[in-house]
Amino acid sequence: MSTKIVSKLFVVAGLANVLGVLLLSKGFTNQVMMDTQPEVMGYFGLIAIVLWGFAYIAVSKNYAAVPWLIAVFIVEKLAYVIVYLKWFTSHSITAVYDKDVFAGVFYSIYGLNDFLTMLFFGWVFLRFPKGVVL
Secondary structure, X not given: OXXXXXXXXXXXXXXXXXXXXXXXXXXXXXXXXXXXXXXXXXXXXXXXXXXXXXXXXXXXXXXXXXXXXXXXXXXXXXXXXXXXXXXHOOOOHHHXXXXXXXXXXXXXXXXXXXXXXXXXXXXXXXXXXXXXXO
């Protein structure tokens, strides 16, 4: 995969976080989304997800120079995947859709999105050398 494509995928990952949260949370006003998993997707949590998205975009041109930051992205995504699996296996996605379609869509896709993004970050981390850059 070319470095241009990898850079674009970092931007796509970032935009998925930023635009996904802004759209599906209806500009941080979707109370159903925030109340469904408040410890992770409350107001502050949604802002954090947007900030992570901006971080992915920020390294899109120099990801090879910051491999340990990419490792942090992997751990961050793994945390979200674990929390999602725990939530998804003990809650009804249908009940969320019944309250709000946007929240339902969000809870239907966020775990898969985080899992795929984690795999991408893992591939990037393994693909590029981890030498000391001064």
